Amino acid sequence: GCAKMFDDMALQAGQNPLLLINAVDNMVHGDDLVSIRSKILTQRVIRPVSDREKLAFRIFVTALVPCLIAAYGLFRAAARRKEVTR
Structure with missing residues (x-):
């Protein structure tokens, strides 16, 4: 061992x-x-999340991330079109 x-x-x-x-x-x-x-209490290291933080995270995940992915896709499509025209 x-x-x-x-x-x-x-x-x-x-x-x-x-x-x-x-x-x-x-x-x-x-x-x-x-x-x-095993019944010893342990200290929690994760703090409670406020309603405002939850809302901000939901907006970030459901709106901002897809918008960033769509913007990246449009940028790549424009770059490919520009490359094809050369």
């Missing part, structure tokens, strides 16, 4: 320390201790 999984960087990423502790507890004590520890 590789001892790299016990490296400090690997243990600090995400919920890896909790996973390691739960794996050891499961092997030693069974599911009882794991079910208690």
